[in-house]
Amino acid sequence: MNIGEIARRAGVSRSTVSYALSGRRSVSTATRQRIQAVIDEIGYRPNAAARALKEGRTRTLGLVIPPASLRLTDMQLGFVASVVEAAARADLDVLLSPSGGDHDRSFERLISGRRADGIILMEIRLEDERVTRLRHEGIPFVTIGHTAHPHGTCWVDVDYAALVARCVHHLADLGHRSIALLNRSAELVAVGYGPAHRAQAGFAEAVLQRGLTGIELPCPDDAAAGEEWIEQLRDRHPGVTAITTINEASLPGLQRGLERLGIAVPRELSIAGVAARHWAEGFRPQLTAADVPTLEMGAHAVELLLERIAAPAGPPRHLLLAPPISLRDSTGPVHPH
Amino acid sequence: MNIGEIARRAGVSRSTVSYALSGRRSVSTATRQRIQAVIDEIGYRPNAAARALKEGRTRTLGLVIPPASLRLTDMQLGFVASVVEAAARADLDVLLSPSGGDHDRSFERLISGRRADGIILMEIRLEDERVTRLRHEGIPFVTIGHTAHPHGTCWVDVDYAALVARCVHHLADLGHRSIALLNRSAELVAVGYGPAHRAQAGFAEAVLQRGLTGIELPCPDDAAAGEEWIEQLRDRHPGVTAITTINEASLPGLQRGLERLGIAVPRELSIAGVAARHWAEGFRPQLTAADVPTLEMGAHAVELLLERIAAPAGPPRHLLLAPPISLRDSTGPVHPH
DNA sequence: ATCGAAGTTCGAATCGATTCGACATCCGTC
DNA sequence: GACGGATGTCGAATCGATTCGAACTTCGAT
Structure with missing residues (x-):
C-alpha cells in the first residue's frame, strides 16, 4: 500500500495525502477526513525506506555492542534494554551492530550506508579507533564510557x-x-x-x-x-x-x-x-x-544523542555519574583477631 | 558520496558503477579497476535507504524483545546476542523492537513501515496476537518458542x-x-x-x-x-x-x-x-x-527465517530441541533418613 | 566483406515518499 | 466589482540506488 494508492482511492493527489499526514500545509477538513478514512480502512503507513531516502534521515539509532562471542555482562544488557526503550519512547528504532573493532562489516554498513542518524557506542577503550572513525566521519554519536581524550565527544559514564x-x-x-x-x-x-x-x-x-x-x-x-x-x-x-x-x-x-x-x-x-x-x-x-x-544511563545516552543530532555543532556534553553509596550489611569496623 | 559522484570521477555512467559492484552484467577489467580505485579512495558504500527502496528489501531482520520494564533474563539476552551475531554473519542488520503486544508503535512501524525483511519473535505465549498479526500481514517470521497451534508457523523451541x-x-x-x-x-x-x-x-x-x-x-x-x-x-x-x-x-x-x-x-x-x-x-x-x-537457537532462528524469506510459500519448518542431560553432581540415589 | 553473437556501456524509467512553485477558489474590504 | 491575502490542491522535481532496453564495439566464422 503506497501513498499513490491512498491518493487514488481518496480522489486527491499524492502531495495532498502527504500534507494531510504531516500537517505541513493546511488541508480542508473534508479532504483530511476522506483521506484518513481510506488510511484507516487499508492500514497504510509510509514506507520507511522511501521516507528515509527523501528526508535524509532514518529515524533509527545505531547501537554498537560487543560481539556475542564475549558473553555480554548483566550491565551491558541493561544498557541495551534501556537504550532500546528510551529510543522507542522517542519513536526511534534501534539497529544493533555487534562490532569489536573499526573494520567490522556491520559497523561499516552502519556508518557508510547511512543506516542510522546517530550512534551509541558501548565498551569504550581508553584509545578507541571507533571513536576516531566516527568523529572523522562526522556522524553524531554518544559513548557509554569515555576515552582518554574525553573533551571532544559526548558521553555518559560512571565515575x-x-x-x-x-x-x-x-x-x-x-x-x-x-x-x-x-x-x-x-x-x-x-x-x-x-x-x-x-x-x-x-x-x-x-x-x-x-x-x-x-x-x-x-x-x-x-x-x-x-x-x-x-x-x-x-x-x-x-x-x-x-x-x-x-x-x-x-x-x-x-x-x-x-x-x-x-x-x-x-x-x-x-x-x-x-x-x-x-x-x-x-x-x-x-x-x-x-x-x-544502568537503566538511567541508557536513557541519558539517548537523550544526549538526540541533542547532538539536533545540533551537531554544539558543544559536546558529558555526564559523569557518581551515585551515592548505599550502606547495607557488608561493611563494619575492623575487628581485632 | 553517492553513486553519481563515483560515476563522474571514474568517467562512466551510474549504471556501469552499479554493474561493476553487483556483477550482474559484465564490465571490462579496465573500467572495473578504475571504478574500484575511486571507491577505495573516497570510501563509498551504497545508501541503504535508496537500495532498500529500489530492491524492495531492507537486508534487515526485526527482533521483537520483551519491554525493558520486565528485566530480561539471561536466556533472553543469549537469544538476542546470538541472533544478532548470526544475522551479522549473513550481512544482515537487526532492528530491535521492545514490544509487549500487538499495538505497540514500534511493532507497528516494523510491520507496516516495511522496515524488516523478516521478523523473529521471542517470548511467545500459547495464544499470541502478534503471531496472528504477522501471519495475516504476510511477513516472513520465526518464533523462538511456539504457540498452542504450532503447525502453520516456523519456530525453534526447547522441548x-x-x-x-x-x-x-x-x-x-x-x-x-x-x-x-x-x-x-x-x-x-x-x-x-x-x-x-x-x-x-x-x-x-x-x-x-x-x-x-x-x-x-x-x-x-x-x-x-x-x-x-x-x-x-x-x-x-x-x-x-x-x-x-x-x-x-x-x-x-x-x-x-x-x-x-x-x-x-x-x-x-x-x-x-x-x-x-x-x-x-x-x-x-x-x-x-x-x-x-541458547547460542545455537538464535542461529537456528536466523537460518529458518532466511529460508522463509527466500521461499515464503514453502512448508513451515520447526525445530524442537531436546539436548541430552549432562550428568553432574547434583543427583544421586535416595538416601534413607 | 558480411553477419551474428558476445561483450561493454549508456540513458531512462522506476521504487515511494516529501516538498516547492504554481494555480484556483473563496472571503472580506475599499 | 476589483483586489489582496488566505486557503486548498495539484503537478513535477527530487532523494540514490537498480535494471531494462538499446546502441555500439569487437571478433571469429563464413
Whole structure:
C-alpha cells in the first residue's frame, strides 16, 4: 500500500495525502477526513525506506555492542534494554551492530550506508579507533564510557575512580588499614578498558591519601574466578581486612569462597563495591555499594544523542555519574583477631 | 558520496558503477579497476535507504524483545546476542523492537513501515496476537518458542515437556518417589507462557507414568524467590527427595536456601534441571541438567527465517530441541533418613 | 566483406515518499 | 466589482540506488 494508492482511492493527489499526514500545509477538513478514512480502512503507513531516502534521515539509532562471542555482562544488557526503550519512547528504532573493532562489516554498513542518524557506542577503550572513525566521519554519536581524550565527544559514564575512592574512604573511616581492590580482568586492563583503569587509579590515589596498604588484584568476570580470587587473597595477603570491588560478575563466586573459607562478613572482612542494586541486594550479606544506575544511563545516552543530532555543532556534553553509596550489611569496623 | 559522484570521477555512467559492484552484467577489467580505485579512495558504500527502496528489501531482520520494564533474563539476552551475531554473519542488520503486544508503535512501524525483511519473535505465549498479526500481514517470521497451534508457523523451541520428563525419569531411576517441580512464576503460567505450561505438562505425565508423587510449585524468576521457595518446600512437603527445575534465575537463591537450611545435595536432596550450561556449572554442586543451547537457537532462528524469506510459500519448518542431560553432581540415589 | 553473437556501456524509467512553485477558489474590504 | 491575502490542491522535481532496453564495439566464422 503506497501513498499513490491512498491518493487514488481518496480522489486527491499524492502531495495532498502527504500534507494531510504531516500537517505541513493546511488541508480542508473534508479532504483530511476522506483521506484518513481510506488510511484507516487499508492500514497504510509510509514506507520507511522511501521516507528515509527523501528526508535524509532514518529515524533509527545505531547501537554498537560487543560481539556475542564475549558473553555480554548483566550491565551491558541493561544498557541495551534501556537504550532500546528510551529510543522507542522517542519513536526511534534501534539497529544493533555487534562490532569489536573499526573494520567490522556491520559497523561499516552502519556508518557508510547511512543506516542510522546517530550512534551509541558501548565498551569504550581508553584509545578507541571507533571513536576516531566516527568523529572523522562526522556522524553524531554518544559513548557509554569515555576515552582518554574525553573533551571532544559526548558521553555518559560512571565515575569509577570517585566511587572506588569513596569506598576506600568509607572503609578507612571504619578503621581498615589494608584494603584490596577486586578489579575487572587483567585482559581488560591490558586492552585499556576505562572502568578497570579508572578504578585502579581512584583506588591508588585514595589509598595513598589515607596512608593505607592497597593491593590491586584483577579477576576474570565470572563466578568461578571470584571464588579463586578470595582464596588467593587469603593465602597471599592475610592481613587484608576489607575489599572493594567493581566486578559484579565475580560476586556469586566471591560469596561462595567466603562461605567455604569460613570468613565472616563483615566481622572478619568488610566489602564495599560498585554494582547494580540487583547484584548488591542479591549478595549475602547485602552489599554496601554505589548503585550503578544502568537503566538511567541508557536513557541519558539517548537523550544526549538526540541533542547532538539536533545540533551537531554544539558543544559536546558529558555526564559523569557518581551515585551515592548505599550502606547495607557488608561493611563494619575492623575487628581485632 | 553517492553513486553519481563515483560515476563522474571514474568517467562512466551510474549504471556501469552499479554493474561493476553487483556483477550482474559484465564490465571490462579496465573500467572495473578504475571504478574500484575511486571507491577505495573516497570510501563509498551504497545508501541503504535508496537500495532498500529500489530492491524492495531492507537486508534487515526485526527482533521483537520483551519491554525493558520486565528485566530480561539471561536466556533472553543469549537469544538476542546470538541472533544478532548470526544475522551479522549473513550481512544482515537487526532492528530491535521492545514490544509487549500487538499495538505497540514500534511493532507497528516494523510491520507496516516495511522496515524488516523478516521478523523473529521471542517470548511467545500459547495464544499470541502478534503471531496472528504477522501471519495475516504476510511477513516472513520465526518464533523462538511456539504457540498452542504450532503447525502453520516456523519456530525453534526447547522441548521443555520432554526434558522435564527425562529429569523425572532420571530421578525415578535413582529411586526417588516424591519429586517437586520448581517452575517459572505463577504470572507466566497465568498469561499462557509456553515453557511454564509445557514443563508442567511433561512433569505431570512423567510423574503419572512412574506412579510418583509430584508437586508443582511456581516461583518468581529471581534469587530471593528461590530462597523462599526451598523453605516452603521443606515446610510443606518434607517428604520430597528430589526436585526438577526450569527456573534458572532462581538457582542462586535456591543454593543459598539449601545451604542455610543445611540440606546436603545430592545426599538429602537431588536436583535435575533444564538450564544453560553456564548456570548449571555455576551451581554448587554442579547441576545435572539438560543444557539449553541458547547460542545455537538464535542461529537456528536466523537460518529458518532466511529460508522463509527466500521461499515464503514453502512448508513451515520447526525445530524442537531436546539436548541430552549432562550428568553432574547434583543427583544421586535416595538416601534413607 | 558480411553477419551474428558476445561483450561493454549508456540513458531512462522506476521504487515511494516529501516538498516547492504554481494555480484556483473563496472571503472580506475599499 | 476589483483586489489582496488566505486557503486548498495539484503537478513535477527530487532523494540514490537498480535494471531494462538499446546502441555500439569487437571478433571469429563464413
